[in-house]
Amino acid sequence: MESKISTYEDLIHQKIIERGSQGISQQELAKSVGLSTRELSTIVKRLIEKKLIIKKSIKENGKSIVKLFAIQVFNEPKILIELRNISDIPCFSCKFLYKCNNGAHVNPNSCSKLSEWILSIIR
Numbered sequence: 001m002e003s004k005i006s007t008y009e010d011l012i013h014q015k016i017i018e019r020g021s022q023g024i025s026q027q028e029l030a031k032s033v034g035l036s037t038r039e040l041s042t043i044v045k046r047l048i049e050k051k052l053i054i055k056k057s058i059k060e061n062g063k064s065i066v067k068l069f070a071i072q073v074f075n076e077p078k079i080l081i082e083l084r085n086i087s088d089i090p091c092f093s094c095k096f097l098y099k100c101n102n103g104a105h106v107n108p109n110s111c112s113k114l115s116e117w118i119l120s121i122i123r
């Protein structure tokens, strides 16, 4: 039974991912992959432990139903910055610091000194 479970793990995870925000019930999933609910429960438990899926109770047609949802992993772009010398931040020595504000005439969005400093520390 162990090898059967391992074989089906990826397939079941993929089926849950494919259902997206709609989710899928365990009964429906068991039918679609041809496993018993007992076998499927073991696999679902493993996928939950691996933090690949979650079980959520939702309302459908006025009835509560438990469905499985894939946990989405977003690969956010990484920007590494180095803050070795915080005193280099131009705002700390800027004569406009107390006038500078979003929406004001002097603002961070259009400040070339701040932009240049940010660009200089991005790796």
Ligand code: SF4
Pocket: 090, 091, 092, 094, 095, 096, 097, 100, 101, 106, 107, 108, 111, 112, 113, 114
């Ligand atoms: S964003 Fe520019 S203008 Fe505003 S305080 Fe910083 S350095 Fe000065």
